[in-house]
Amino acid sequence: MARAVTPRRKLFFTLAAWTVALLIFFPVFWTILTSFKTEASAVATPPQLFTADWTLQNYSDVWARSDYPRFFLNSVIISIGSTLLGLMIAIPAAWSMAFVPGKKTKDLLMWMLSTKMMPAAAVLIPMYLIFQKTGLFDTRIGLVLALMLMNLPVIIWMLYTYFKEIPGEILEAARMDGASLKNEVLYILTPMAVPGIASTMLLNIILAWNEAFWTITLTTVNAAPLSAFIASFSAPQGLFYAKLSAASTMAIAPILIMGWFGQKQLVRGLTFGAVK
Amino acid sequence: MATQSSRATARLMLAPSVIMLFVWMIVPLAMTIWFSFRIYRLLSPDRTGWAGIRNYTWFFNSPDFWLGISNTLLLVGGVLAITIIFGVLIALLIDQPVWGQGPLRILVISPFFVMPPVAASIWKNLFMHPQNGLLASAAQGLGMEPILFLQSYPLGSIIFITSWEWLPFATLILLTALQSLSSEQLEAAEMDGASALSRFRFITLPHMTRAITVVILIQTIFLLSIFGEIFTTTQGGPGSASTTLPYMIYKQALIAKDIGRAAAGGIIAVILANIVAVFLMRSMGKHLDT
Numbered sequence: 001m002a003r004a005v006t007p008r009r010k011l012f013f014t015l016a017a018w019t020v021a022l023l024i025f026f027p028v029f030w031t032i033l034t035s036f037k038t039e040a041s042a043v044a045t046p047p048q049l050f051t052a053d054w055t056l057q058n059y060s061d062v063w064a065r066s067d068y069p070r071f072f073l074n075s076v077i078i079s080i081g082s083t084l085l086g087l088m089i090a091i092p093a094a095w096s097m098a099f100v101p102g103k104k105t106k107d108l109l110m111w112m113l114s115t116k117m118m119p120a121a122a123v124l125i126p127m128y129l130i131f132q133k134t135g136l137f138d139t140r141i142g143l144v145l146a147l148m149l150m151n152l153p154v155i156i157w158m159l160y161t162y163f164k165e166i167p168g169e170i171l172e173a174a175r176m177d178g179a180s181l182k183n184e185v186l187y188i189l190t191p192m193a194v195p196g197i198a199s200t201m202l203l204n205i206i207l208a209w210n211e212a213f214w215t216i217t218l219t220t221v222n223a224a225p226l227s228a229f230i231a232s233f234s235a236p237q238g239l240f241y242a243k244l245s246a247a248s249t250m251a252i253a254p255i256l257i258m259g260w261f262g263q264k265q266l267v268r269g270l271t272f273g274a275v276k
Numbered sequence: 277m278a279t280q281s282s283r284a285t286a287r288l289m290l291a292p293s294v295i296m297l298f299v300w301m302i303v304p305l306a307m308t309i310w311f312s313f314r315i316y317r318l319l320s321p322d323r324t325g326w327a328g329i330r331n332y333t334w335f336f337n338s339p340d341f342w343l344g345i346s347n348t349l350l351l352v353g354g355v356l357a358i359t360i361i362f363g364v365l366i367a368l369l370i371d372q373p374v375w376g377q378g379p380l381r382i383l384v385i386s387p388f389f390v391m392p393p394v395a396a397s398i399w400k401n402l403f404m405h406p407q408n409g410l411l412a413s414a415a416q417g418l419g420m421e422p423i424l425f426l427q428s429y430p431l432g433s434i435i436f437i438t439s440w441e442w443l444p445f446a447t448l449i450l451l452t453a454l455q456s457l458s459s460e461q462l463e464a465a466e467m468d469g470a471s472a473l474s475r476f477r478f479i480t481l482p483h484m485t486r487a488i489t490v491v492i493l494i495q496t497i498f499l500l501s502i503f504g505e506i507f508t509t510t511q512g513g514p515g516s517a518s519t520t521l522p523y524m525i526y527k528q529a530l531i532a533k534d535i536g537r538a539a540a541g542g543i544i545a546v547i548l549a550n551i552v553a554v555f556l557m558r559s560m561g562k563h564l565d566t
Contacts, residue, residue: 010372010374010375013369013372013373013374014374014376016369017369017370017372018380020369020384021370021380021383021384022383024384024386024387024440024443025383025384025386025387027403027440028386028387028398030398030402030410031398031402034402043408045413045416046417047410089293089296090293092289092292092293093293095289096285096286096287096290097290100282100283100286102283108294110557112297113497113557114550114557115297115300115301117497117500117549117550117552117553118301118305118546118549119501119522119542119545119546119549120503120522121501121503121522121525121526121545122522122525122539122541122542122543122546123304123308124529124530124538125307125308125311125535125538125539126303126304126307126308126311127304129307130307149296152293152296152297153297156293181285206388206389209391210389210391210392212391212392212393212504213501213503227391227393227504230391230394230397231393231508233397241401241402241408244397244401248394248397248398251391252394255389256386256389259386259388259389263381263382267381267385267448267449267452
């Protein structure tokens with residue numbers, strides 16, 4: 001039985017909800033808008049919502065001033081690479097914890113999550129030295145490894161909660177029929193877990209894309225992704241608002257669009273499967 | 277169900293993750309412990325040797341240390357409080373019958389996709405800047421003096437910016453929980469004459485406990501190591517007004533270039549983070565069991 005909804009009530013809540021949502025979204029909207037203004041109208045008083053002199057100049061300026069394609073490519077390689085590598089290592093681990101749990105499984109999961117609680121700043125110098133010594137400093141492989149390990153607990157945790165929802169009887173039946181462990185994982189488990197794996201992937205690409213501590217401290221030029229690109233634009237005197245906005249838009253647009261499309265899977269992934 | 281051999285295989289499948297995470301954790305930690313007892317200054321490289329516990333006592337005697345701890349707690353607690361309270365309110369609002377719930381969710385989730393340095397720089401320059409920021413213009417339009425957000429209320433401003441980034445996360449998880457609440461129960465309570473407030477208090481809120489737990493757990497993990505927001509906006513200032521413990525360590529390492537002290541601070545931070553972790557896991561573990 002649906003609750004009776006009067007049109008007036010619905011109109012009221014619609015207006016209220018849209019007002020709140022637009023307020024939350026406004027900073028992003030304003031940044032995108034400013035990126036198409038001239039520098040003069042970007043700082044005009046009073047602020048102008050719409051100006052007469054729309055321009056793409058800022059984008060071509062930013063494009064000319066820095067090697068955007070390289071930063072972009074690094075971001076793509078690092079976020080996708082670390083996510084795929086993480087999945088390869090995490091899937092077997094999550095599988096074994098979900099289907100062959102031991103007494104210590106819960107503790108192990110908690111320990112894994114607790115490794116994320118180590119403040120990054122605390123181990124900055126050792127990391128820096130290790131990366132220098134091993135030749136991983138300012139390389140894509142180095143960052144792929146670092147971000148993979150950083151997000152590994154999250155990946156394992158998410159996959160574990162998804163795998164737990166798969167009924168064990170199906171696996172037992174497969175075993176009775178003589179399926180090997182490899183086939184069990186490959187042909188039964190993985191297809192059933194695809195939605196879970198997809199949302200884990202999506203969330204981790206976003207986390208890796210937006211990571212800004214290790215990507216800035218462990219790179220200089222070659223492997224620097226978009227988070228480093230934007231750091232170079234945050235000049236002390238933010239007088240180039242339109243260019244700053246254009247650079248910001250270029251840094252967030254790819255992930256924003258991807259996130260919008262994957263929003264449904266993402267929300268489910270975000271909850272670590274713990275909220276239905 | 278599990279046989280001997282499948283147990284062995286399971287352990288084998290678990291091994292790479294456990295070993296890698298262990299090495300990833302223990303090697304930097306061991307090096308940090310070692311450095312924390314050494315004299316290790318990049319600005320005077322010829323002075324080396326054991327420092328005893330002087331690196332640690334320097335931290336405990338520094339007035340910035342206690343300020344840093346209270347700032348860290350205020351930041352984590354403030355953001356948690358704001359995102360959960362407003363998250364619940366906004367989730368309740370969006371859960372009402374409204375037109376365009378899909379687009380609404382897309383608008384609300386957007387700040388989550390904005391990387392921290394960008395979020396911080398947008399707020400710092402386009403909104404909170406004392407001359408050209410939109411908030412300054414708004415204040416002038418109303419005939420008021422512009423507020424110097426990052427100078428007068430540095431920590432408050434950082435809490436605000438960080439809350440903006442994390443509000444979508446809290447809202448959407450709470451919304452997911454709300455949508456699984458059966459409306460029959462609420463209707464029955466309504467017919468029995470329960471007020472809207474007590475329906476929320478006794479039915480809706482208990483239903484969301486688990487979701488709130490998840491929000492607290494995950495946000496705390498990420499909030500404890502907040503860095504980009506402070507770095508981009510105030511650099512910990514003015515003075516040390518917005519310096520958190522991790523940021524104080526960062527300053528010791530990269531500005532004062534005293535690796536020994538930074539390492540001692542790091543060990544203190546790790547111990548404190550572990551206390552928080554144990555406390556969290558204990559109290560959260562109950563709610564998370566399936």
